[in-house]
């Protein structure tokens with residue numbers, strides 16, 4: 144089996160797959176069942192005969208799936224029931240409206256989305272309609288089930304990102320249900336971008352993350368969309384009638400979105416990969432700004448011939464690490480971007496070992512504050528030394544003993560370097 148004429152590294156059992164991923168067997172199997180880990184089955188040999196290609200596992204890891212929050216059996220989200228209850232309660236409308244709106248729940252049960260009131264009573268139930276995957280399975284992404292109050296009137300729709308495994312890479316779809324649980328629209332992700340040759344990208348897109356901004360109680364969802372086969376990626380604002388407006392184009396996957404601030408002035412923070420520079424990247428755009436594109440640079444093949452003319456408020460390249468380079472991986476992977484009340488953090492992982500390497504911390508204007516080496520870096524350094532992948536001991540390590548440096552870009556100032564102090568397990572501040 145070969146797609147490019149070269150022999151591909153093949154793993155021929157769950158054990159080999161688990162060892163390659165450096166997780167236990169159960170975790171690998173759970174990742175396949177729930178997160179679309181690209182594991183293949185030998186036809187005719189039942190469910191036990193599995194194999195996987197290393198490059199496909201690498202791609203899957205690079206997309207950050209391993210670090211997604213583990214979905215619970217059901218996802219519980221606040222559901223503003225004031226409106227939804229009144230639609231189904233019939234004669235009960237008047238009674239419901241005279242009571243304070245009860246807290247409620249949206250949850251996913253198998254193929255059904257269920258809305259419940261605060262006492263667990265069912266308000267509506269919507270069966271998702273889609274064909275079974277190649278193994279008869281489906282992989283719903285439960286963390287993206289949430290109410291969206293487009294109109295700010297307390298009658299939210301339910302928005303759900305449905306992901307389905309197909310061949311190697313999953314496909315995704317955004318599904319919008321009205322306050323009665325009826326289908327309003329579905330959106331198959333796509334970005335209106337042309338590559339360097341003026342050719343369209345393959346029509347294979349996935350949704351990576353979703354956040355919601357709010358202005359005067361009216362909510363707007365934003366999604367990051369990545370091409371399954373190439374590096375193209377961007378961020379779209381979704382309109383109430385199910386259209387997507389491209390608001391930011393990046394030269395590499397945008398993996399995580401976060402909202403900083405409130406109302407009209409709220410900003411979108413994003414983290415991902417910039418393939419033109421082979422670095423983890425960060426960007427910030429205003430939620431009301433005109434559409435924009437990452438600053439150009441690097442090989443011409445990583446450009447668009449049709450991309451928004453505007454600029455982001457800020458763009459940043461985080462440094463590479465000797466850990467990923469030691470294992471022949473081009474960049475560390477940003478796997479989480481927690482937005483807190485006063486800081487935004489970006490966690491960089493080693494793609495080979497799946498260990499957390501560095502946590503970067505920024506203020507809410509995305510100015511770098513500090514970087515912290517994780518407690519795993521020391522053990523990992525020793526391991527890579529023993530394997531001969533690193534040619535120096537920790538004492539002589541440049542990376543763990545000096546400030547790190549980011550490349551920061553602003554529309555007014557262009558590129559500049561910024562040294563950021565490093566806290567390590569040997570030297571905590």
Ligand SMILES: [Zn+2]
Pocket residue numbers: 465524533535536537539540541542543
């Ligand atoms: Zn070192």
